[in-house]
Amino acid sequence: MSTTQLRNIGPKSAAWLRQVGLRTEEDLRAAGSVEAFMRVKRAGFRPSLNLLYALEGALQGCHWQEVNQARRQEMVAAVEAAAAALPPPRGRPAAAPVTTTNHGSDEGGHAPSFDFLDSPGRDDD
Secondary structure (H helix, E strand, C coil), X not given: CEHHHCCCCCHHHHHXXXXXXXXXXXXXXXXXXXXXXXXXXHCCCCCCHHHHHHHHHHHHCCCHHHCCHHHHHHHHHHHHHHHHCCCCCCCCXXXXXXXXXXXXXXXXXXXXXXXXXXXXXXXXX
């Protein structure tokens, strides 16, 4: 049985699964719902948790909304742990603290102070 014929798996989800090498129900069973979800995520797609629940529902043979709440929490914890171990995306730097650089000066020869997030009203003279 192909992934397009599994319960809860629509055309977009099936395409994502095919692109990460999961083409049959057996492939999905061998990987499991969490690993399948992580493969899709690592491939650069942006799946929501609904895909995770849909994959689990497909494996259990039930509608994705019928997946037990305890199982959902267990899967989300596993996904969060696996996502934390992922390297930063290639081509984009990892998020870093934002800094502000002031270019220019006011009439007094001092650069204007724009630190409204850190200390409102403070003037660096």
